[in-house]
Amino acid sequence: xxxxxxxxxxxxxxxxxxxxxxxxxxxxxxxxxxxxxxxxxxxxxxxxxxxxxxxxxxxxxxxxxxxxxxxxxxxxxxxxxxxxxxxxxxxxxxxxxxxxxxxxxxxxxxxxxxxxxxxxxxxxxxxxxxxxxxxxxxxxxxxxxxxxxxxxxxxxxxxxxxxxxxxxx
Amino acid sequence: xxxxxxxxxxxxxxxxxxxxxxxxxxxxxxxxxxxxxxxxxxxxxxxxxxxxxxxxxxxxxxxxxxxxxxxxxxxxxxxxxxxxxxxxxxxxxxxxxxxxxxxxxxxxxxxxxxxxxxxxxxxxxxxxxxxxxxxxxxxxxxxxxxxxxxxxxxxxxxxxxxxxxxxxxxxxxxxxxxxxxxxxxxxxxxxxxxxxxxxxxxxxxxxxxxxxxxxxxxxxxxxxxxxxxxxxxxxxxxxxxxxxxxxxxxxxxxxxxxxxxxxxxxxxxxxxxxxxxxxxxxxxxxxxxxxxxxxxxxxxxxxxxxxxxxxxxxxxxxxxxxxxxxxxxxxxxxxxxxxxxxxxxxxxxxxxxxxxxxxxxxxxxxxxxxxxxxxxxxxxxxxxxxxxxxxxxxxxxxxxxxxxxxxxxxxxxxxxxxxxxxxxxxxxx
Numbered sequence: 402x403x404x405x406x407x408x409x410x411x412x413x414x415x416x417x418x419x420x421x422x423x424x425x426x427x428x429x430x431x432x433x434x435x436x437x438x439x440x441x442x443x444x445x446x447x448x449x450x451x452x453x454x455x456x457x458x459x460x461x462x463x464x465x466x467x468x469x470x471x472x473x474x475x476x477x478x479x480x481x482x483x484x485x486x487x488x489x490x491x492x493x494x495x496x497x498x499x500x501x502x503x504x505x506x507x508x509x510x511x512x513x514x515x516x517x518x519x520x521x522x523x524x525x526x527x528x529x530x531x532x533x534x535x536x537x538x539x540x541x542x543x544x545x546x547x548x549x550x551x552x553x554x555x556x557x558x559x560x561x562x563x564x565x566x567x568x569x570x
Numbered sequence: 571x572x573x574x575x576x577x578x579x580x581x582x583x584x585x586x587x588x589x590x591x592x593x594x595x596x597x598x599x600x601x602x603x604x605x606x607x608x609x610x611x612x613x614x615x616x617x618x619x620x621x622x623x624x625x626x627x628x629x630x631x632x633x634x635x636x637x638x639x640x641x642x643x644x645x646x647x648x649x650x651x652x653x654x655x656x657x658x659x660x661x662x663x664x665x666x667x668x669x670x671x672x673x674x675x676x677x678x679x680x681x682x683x684x685x686x687x688x689x690x691x692x693x694x695x696x697x698x699x700x701x702x703x704x705x706x707x708x709x710x711x712x713x714x715x716x717x718x719x720x721x722x723x724x725x726x727x728x729x730x731x732x733x734x735x736x737x738x739x740x741x742x743x744x745x746x747x748x749x750x751x752x753x754x755x756x757x758x759x760x761x762x763x764x765x766x767x768x769x770x771x772x773x774x775x776x777x778x779x780x781x782x783x784x785x786x787x788x789x790x791x792x793x794x795x796x797x798x799x800x801x802x803x804x805x806x807x808x809x810x811x812x813x814x815x816x817x818x819x820x821x822x823x824x825x826x827x828x829x830x831x832x833x834x835x836x837x838x839x840x841x842x843x844x845x846x847x848x849x850x851x852x853x854x855x856x857x858x859x860x861x862x863x864x865x866x867x868x869x870x871x872x873x874x875x876x877x878x879x880x881x882x883x884x885x886x887x888x889x890x891x892x893x894x895x896x897x898x899x900x901x902x903x904x905x906x907x908x909x910x911x912x913x914x915x916x917x918x919x920x921x922x923x924x925x926x927x928x929x930x931x932x933x934x935x936x937x938x939x940x941x942x943x944x945x946x947x948x949x950x951x952x953x954x955x956x957x958x959x960x961x962x963x964x965x966x967x968x969x970x971x972x973x974x975x976x977x978x979x980x981x982x983x984x985x986x987x988x989x990x991x992x993x994x995x996x997x998x999x
Contacts, residue, residue, distance in 0.1 A: 418933070418934075418952070418954045418957050419956065422961075424934060426607045426636075426637075427648060428644050428648075429611045429614060441956035442955075462757060462758040466788075468691055468708060468709050469608065470691075470711060488758065488761065490758070491761060491762050491791060491792075495709060495712060499709060556712070557715065560719075564619060564718055564719065567621040567625075567719075568620045
């Protein structure tokens, strides 16, 4: 999986209330959630102004706070192909992998990536290229088990066989 | 090498003699929980994959707590979806609107007991660690998977130990111990790790206050917070347990990635200013901050002891005329007890709004949303931008005594500015 897109740069501790405020949690419709993605963040117009394929780059502890899976879902259905951050909060990290939203942890890269830079992220090799500055970085490699879940497109797809005994008829 | 309490519980649930930090473990769960916000996503996932059988309806809890009683049609649809699912699958632990917040109900009803391994689609699932259980928050897909299979995967966390010596002063509560901890290590200071609390000050804390501490472990990024059971835990559990329990303790030679030691006697009540729970200041340095709303409630501080201390301060006094003070008992049991003790009368006479048990304003759901520029002092757990309402509103986090005193003075206040310590001690006897 290789993605190329323009960067939206965010700071540290972008919490799930900024990603998808609780006032929109009365629905679980992914496209409706996507319309409000990042609404309480430093880029409140993100949902209106971003282009399909734009990449979110953020600092430490991205996705901290609530367990709402609505957060990675809103990002995924807004057409963001990958989130690059210095680190991810624990539940967001699990949720992103479980729903098949690619994420990359690259502490060194983030400081040298600017808002609106052009970025290329190759998930297989873990190589992140800043096409604007020409610099190249390596993302932290995830354990094989997690890569397998991401490749399958999420936890349920990965575990389909195991789950088949819960399906009747 | 010895094991920590967290490692022992995970090992037992993985059917292994030993686990080490970093190991990937597949564990059997004792309970999977979801609420009216997170369960609908899990239900949709189960339906999408045509999974029409849960692993064990006796080991699933569904709690309608967040937007209840329904604040709008969409919320009503979500609650209905959860209710229909509970009915269809004969879910044993279904709690309808008004029964309370899951993190108060499940320990209170003895549904979670020491030694359990619990996963919940709510980040504050870590609350049950105060019972000496391993419990952690996850998303809806993980919970759907757990509800179907009775299993989940975990990476065994490194454990951090937090030792509180000494005796906290009268106005210092469990809330201040956890705010101090988060202030010291930061909002990602325990990322992926287990936070184990012990020491003289913890041993003497009531269960209500211990729940406040483990509740906020996630605000430091932790996977779980945990306090090994002692006689207070067992007394609490023996009155309500719905099943047998198992007490675990960390071995003396267990390994910790960090150990912090603090003197609880040296702390004063603390306030976490916007926009992070780690932005902690002593209350004495916060008294210039005026407020528009005071909120006493939530899974962090909506238990009977929290309401008792707030009532001691509000008794015979009035909430500042331009402040709204919202009191929400965290469960129906807490509400009933508060009624019996006359606390609700005290709140109403002081001019508070008292509501049915719900998460309500903590997450900006309903029942007390902030306008642009408004400030709230709250006993809840998060003060992120927009958490309690308008993105340009502000939330300050403190213990219930500080919040009640602030409601009276219309600004952040030390409880002693409103009531003498002697008065409270006499009243509490």
